[in-house]
Amino acid sequence: MPNRLAQTTSPYLLQHADNPVDWWPWETDAFEEARRRDVPVFLSVGYSACHWCHVMAHESFEDEDTAAYMNGHFVSVKVDREERPDVDAVYMEAVQAATGQGGWPMSVFMTPDGEPFYFGTYFPPEARHGMPSFRQVLEGVHNAWTSRRDEVGEVAGKITRDLAGRELSTGDAGMPTEETQALALLQLTRDIDPASGWFRGDTKFPPSMVIEFLLRHHARAGSVAALEMAEGLCSAMARSSLYDQVGGGFHRYVLAPRAGGSLVPHFEKMLYDNALLCRVYAHLWRATGSESARRVALETADFMVRELRTPEGGFASALDADSDDGTGRHVEGAYYVWTPEQLREVLQDDAELAAQYFGVTEEGTFEHGSSVLQLPQAEGVFEAARIESVRSRLLAARGARPAPGRDDKVVAAWNGLAVAALAETGAYFDRPDLVEAAVGAADLLVRVHLDEHARLSRTSKDGRSGVNAGVLEDYGDVAEGFLALASVTGEGVWLDFAGLLLDHVLTRFTDPGSGALYDTAADAEQLIRRPQDPTDNAVPSGWTAAAGALLAYAAHTGSEPHRTAAERALGVVKALGPRVPRFVGWGLAVAEALLDGPREVAVVGPALGDPAARALHRTALLGTAPGAVVAFGTPGDGEFPLLADRPLSGGMSTAYVCRNFACDAPTTDPDRLRAALT
Structure with missing residues (x-):
């Protein structure tokens, strides 16, 4: 019989609806039930594309004996971290502080008041590798709760007080300076491995926000080192198995190989990674004209539209890492890996060429003789048309395999990132279909995620808004997407919607005294602490995403409150950038825009369809000035404040380049405009 999770909309929670565990969603009634029964709460946090979440579910949560013990001694609460990033952030901070590491599934035992006292991530069904079994953990926590309650209470209270004391402030750091940016670049050069092009470390996540900083720093300061680092990182990612060499798009991360081995991806594909990286490669092409960057940007955009777009026009959250391997077993990477024999079945005479091009070996570079696809050799030694034919045939053949599961929920923040990426990529490469896809996702965000007070809901599914309130990253990233769409389409309504969201940032997420930002609104559900994190994870932090959108909106409108809020928020970048630049990459990118102005470009024509106006508009969009609007x-045109008092010059379409609404001499020449924006 299904449990309470059957009434939810989260694909991850629904995966657990038939567990014998008597799961509760995160709600007040669950904690009331624990208080009534005088038992601890077991909190399990994960997400639908999480491989080890599935493993623990199969091993423990689907086991009748384990479930019976959980039901008898705990109130068990299941949370989708993508729906409730605030809950995830608060308790992950506790897990990391207590154990020195974190990850998913996250397992937390807490009092009925939500105070945590024992932590972990994945627990195996039997003790191994120094880890206790999950049943041993359950029994140990139950015994502590029943026989050492005072000790449990002391631990829980101390952890909660420690978490509550971790308030952040921009303090007196002031705004980032030239020195801030130079020191951040210097630290990054120390972290990079020049031989591989990657940052050092065994687990390699795509450093999207750092690359945006590097490209902007090159554009503003002329740093050759910054551009070379960005090109090296992008080349390393695009040639590795992080990138889907057949279908386009990126996996979540790769693991460093053993001696002589290959980088092995964690095969789940996330919307946020692909949105951010699509934009990164489009911006790299804008800076360098790289054909490889152009190909990756477009293939990634096409992947998002082809495989992640929902019937309602939004974009689904993720594709699973696991899929059916054709024998009924769910296996990680089964959809993406190839053996030489499989290549021969599909490609016949081109199989050997494909094996050389993609690094497929008889021994295999992954598991069971299969290989991940990568580009171990220079692309130029292979005939481009023949390789394209190989790719298209492999993609068609792969389409006949059982596909990975898809998490169909629409997350506001990640869709905002996708809107920005698709709008710009479509504009750069004359792909109006991509711009239309961006408009479709933006329309969904307005129709479904915005209420009558312009407050965002975090998620939707099947065109129905979820119950969870939007957090700071939702407001910042959706505003960023709307602002990019306004610049690309010339439709000022998107600027208006961005302004509505940013008003909430100013009034509900910002500390009026310090200018610090919180991840949740002042009127949101109160957890054991109000989460607040200015550092990037796989996506820009809500703090710096909001700062970037506030700065861009101020450039569009001349709003002093928005500019001041952005400047105050960027104090944290000055404090952290020189020390840990890889964790504030987007903040450093926003700081580049601040140091550059940012520049404001007004393009006016007798009509939007005027060829000369369109040429100037395209030139403006392709300008590399950091954060230009x-x-x-x-x-x-009353839709854009920047267009006020901007007449045609001699009756011709005209462009104005300004800072703080003070403009240089107007021009009708695209070449002069290009020079003014580099």
Whole structure:
């Protein structure tokens, strides 16, 4: 019989709806039930594309004996971290502080008041490798609760007080300076491995936000080192198994190989990674004209539209790492790996060429004789048309395999990132279909995720808004997407929607005294602490995402409150950037825009379809000035404040490049405009 999770909309929670565990969703009634029964709460946090979450579910949560013990001694609460990033952040901070590491599934035992006292991540069904079994953990926690309650209470109270004391402030750091940016770049050069092009470390996540900083720093300061590092990182990612060499798009991360081995990906594909990296490669092409960057940007955009777009026009969260291997077993990577024999079945005479090109060996570079696809040799030694034919045939053949599961929930923040990426990529490469996809996702965010007070819901599914309130990253990233769409389409309504969201940032997420930002609104559900983290994870932190959108909106409108809020928020970048630049990459990128102005570009024409106006508009969008904003319309167009008092020059389409609404001499020449934006 299904448990309470059957009434939820989260694909991850629904995966557990038939467990024998008597799961509760995160709600007040669950904690009331624990208080009534005088038992601890067991909190399990994961997400639908999490491989080890599935493993622990199969091993423990589907086991009748384990479930019976859990039901008898605990109230068990299951949380989708993608729906409740605030819950995840608060308790992950506790896990990391107590154990020195974190990850998912996250397992936390807490009092009925939500105070944590024992932590872990994945627990195996039997003790191994120095780890206790999950049953041993359950019995140990139960015994401590029943026989050493005072000790449990002391531990829980101390942890909660420690967490509550971790308030952050921008303090007196001030705004980032030239020195801040230079020191951050210097630290990054120390972290990079020049031989591989990757940052050092065994687990390699795509450093999307850092690359955006490097490209902007090159554009503003002329740093050759920054551009070379960005190119090296992008080349390393695109040639490795992190990138889906057949279908486009990126996996979540790769693990460093054993001696002589290959990088092995964790095969789940996340919307946020692909949105961020699509934009990164489009910006790299904009800076360098690299054909490889152009190909990766477009293939990644096409992957998102082809495999992640929902019937309602939004974008699904993720594809699973695991899929059916054709024998009924769910196996990680089964959809993506190849053996030489499989290549021969599909490609016949081209199989040997494909094996050389993609690094497929008889021994295999992954598991059971299969190989991950990568590009171990220079692409130029292979005939491009033949390789394209190989790719298309492999993609068609792969389409006949059992596909990975898809998490269909629409996350506001990640869709905001996708809107920005698809709008810009479509504009750069004359792909109006990609711009239309961006508009479709933005429309969904307005129709489904925004209420009558312009408050965001975090998620939706099947066109129905979820119950969880949007957090700071939702407001920042959706505003960022709307601002990018306004610049690309010339439709000022997107600027208006961004302004509505950013008003909430100013009034509900910002500390009026210090200018510090919180991840949850002042009127949101109160947890044991109000989460607040200015550092990037796999996505820009809500703090710096909001700062970037506030700065861009101020450039569009001249709003002093928005600019001041952005400047105050960026104090944390000055404090952290020189020491840990890999964790504040987006903040450093926003700081580059601040140091550059950012520049404001107004393009006016007698009509939006005027060829000369369109040429100037495209030139403005392709300008590399960090964080430049673009307004496009007719003279006096009331939708964009930047267009006020910007007449045509000699009756011709005209562009104005400004800072703080003070403009250089207007130009009708795209070449002069290009020079003014580099």
